Amino acid sequence: MKAPVPSRSVASGSYSGLDLGLRLLGIGPALILITLIIVLSFLSPVFLTPRNVSNILAQTAVITVVAMGQHLVILTRGIDLSVGSNLALASVVGALLFQAGGSATAVIIAMIVSGALVGAVNGLFYVFGRLPHPFIITLATLSICKGIALQLADGRAIPGMPEAIRVLGRNAVWGLPGSVFVVIGVGLLLLVLTRTMVWGRWIYAVGGRPEAAMAMGIPVNWVLVSTYVISGTCAGIGAVILAGRTDAGSPLFGNLLELDTIAAVIIGGASFLGGRGHLGHAVIGAIMIGVIRNALNLLNVDIFFQLIVIGVVIVIAVESDVLRNYLEGRVRVAQAGRAQ
Template sequence: MSDITENTNIASRPAFLRTFSARDAGTLIGLVVILAVFGALVPGFFAERNLINILQQSSINACLALGMTLVIISGGIDLSVGPTAALSAVVSATMLVAGVPIPLAIAAGLAIGLACGFLNGALVAHVGLQPFIVTLGTLSTYRALALIYTGGNPVLGLPAGFRGLFNGSLLGIPFAVIIVAAVALVAWVVLKKTPFGEYLLAVGGNEEAAYIAGVPIARTKIAAYMISGLLAALAAQILMGRLGAAEPILGNLWELDAIAAAAIGGASLMGGKGSIIGTVLGAIILGAMRNGLTLMNVQSFYQLLATGLIILAAMMIDRVTRGRG
């Protein structure tokens, strides 16, 4: 009965507001509160340059977290996004330095991300291994491959043409923000408007019922992990554009940030629930929090502590809301 009432309430909203769930609204309120607190405590926090900086810094985590959200909705987890990004980055970077055309080098990096995601998904879907164990193993494997490939050394001297693709701006908005906003829009359409989105929700919500209903379980899981790998590789390209270099240790603890953003945005680690809008807001919350704490000269390990506490709080909220359902 509560689901019927909620759906009726959503249907009665204006079209624009129908895209927001109650949890999304709560996440948005949380973002407003955080911005207000730091605005009061940190002089210049609301300066245009700083706000754009927050969006730019949040774009990489948002890109990762969008893929992570789809995996979490399907009932999985991807701990290997950081090493996937690193392996993708060093392969693309070495090709760029060697003079390979920029589109081909970028395509190779994105293909690496897809391949890493495919392996994760295949081990989960076809071999039947637990997602946590699979991606914990590939976390070390992909990181080792990146280190072996480069001998542990960074790849420097990326061409200016490549950097310009990700490091420029349009009407004052960084290209990275525009790219990730486009990715978020596509992810929202996929989740809300396509059969694949329905499959993800069905598999994560009740895999046995989804199987009986004819949902392609294995293909759905593999596709979710491939998207996660692809977006990890895209995040690596964005960071390479900003730094002009690639390192095999790139992406350390990115999985923590991505899970945190997804959890803050309403994704349940039990599967079957998640929000693209919420995930983007969650990434911005983390970006704003770190930006504000940095401007207040708070040491980085306290920022890590804050991230961990936010994940725990988000999980507790999810537990309470599920219990009420």
């Protein structure tokens, strides 16, 4: 006697359920952020006031910009641990140049170029030095950049920044911090690069299947180098924003920024496995971190507990990625079954 064969409707229902689960995981971070905002607006009457919203946007601007660069690196299965120290070094370079009489344009360019050069060192040593993982070189440059920044600044903050930079960091335009428009500009530029140019498709190909990308003739090495250069450039832009907010350059800037940016990318829904994600993931994750920290401050929660909360959120985000990979495998099996 033959065993009963599952009906096509049952298989179809199972496939639909898996597909729905994947869709919910995909939009999960955005739904969580919206839910957080709604709940916190009831818990604290100050939370949604224009002044506090502006404060959140200003506080998350640096993390958001640097996280967008980190996102491109993670898309290629990499990681950049040097972004915090890179930002600190760039701010010190800018402050020293301003003290030497440099113009606002020269100071901004110097900070951005400083960040890009560190990113280039990371990418070139990782690729052409044939290092097993970018963790090694970016950990090294984390220490090197911090040491150079401390040496140049004699271990202290260097006060003073051009008025144009202070405007970006402090002044409000149409009720929004000037740094928000920097974030929007960087986001739009990276969106154009990744979504409308072949280089963007190469990044996803390299991150998804590097061996296949190599076989297709994609310049994998230079694609990898370019992502680290952009990550470093974003750190330089972050230095401009932070220097504007504080009216100073400091070797102590960017402390644990690398962890914040990695957390933002992963919390937003990108994957450490590479080849999957979009810039919106980094933005959502950065805003979520800013919202959580701001809310905990408004609710007078101990600062040490805030670290615990961020850590728990990261664990949940990583487990969501594991679940998404599992569901994708099930969906592929279900699709193969339907095709037979």
